[in-house]
Amino acid sequence: MSTLQEVGDRDGWRCWLCDEPVDPDMSVNDPRGPSVDAVTSAKPKKGAAVPERLAHRACNTRKGAVKAVVPWSPDLFVLDPAPIVETVERLSRKGGREVVARCPSRDDAERAGDWLVDRLSRFAPDLPVRTEIKPGGGQHLLVLTTA
Structure with missing residues (x-):
């Protein structure tokens, strides 16, 4: 200890x-x-x-003794944000990529992606990640990918 x-x-x-x-x-x-x-x-x-x-x-x-919830920043405009802890656990085990949020504009998606990579650099420093933005259906999907 x-x-x-x-x-x-x-x-x-x-x-x-x-x-x-x-x-x-x-x-x-x-x-x-x-x-x-x-x-x-x-x-x-x-x-x-x-x-x-x-x-x-x-x-x-x-x-307490329950699984932690790490919140997304309230300053971001994200819809349907994925739970950060569970996403990190899955990507740590399997690698790959996951859609982690939807954003109404590319600018919102870029801000959310920058924030998420910065947050994960402290939360899960051993997990190298990057983000991608995929447009579609009038919104932008934020994709987290292991590097």
Whole structure:
């Protein structure tokens, strides 16, 4: 098991759930204080280490022992956004590509694609991804592809 300092340094002192900065000097009892979340999306194999990620105390408590929900930015204009955690898990296992959202304009799709690649660079740094925009039917599909 890693120390809070080790996990925080590795994650750049950003909460893996909300992607906001975590103050390392704040009390661990404060809702905005740092905590270590043992990420258990699937039952680990016997003897395998459970991945640990940095989270705000409140984000970690709100998530509890259930699968995390990592939200899309409310500043983006996306329709039918795919769940980020499940998409990352599938692409990590199988590779390939997935449609992750629909956008009304190419500009909206480009903004969403840039945001998603940036967010995943911190959320899943070992998963190299890129986005493609496919027009059709008066909308633009945002496709996430493993690089």
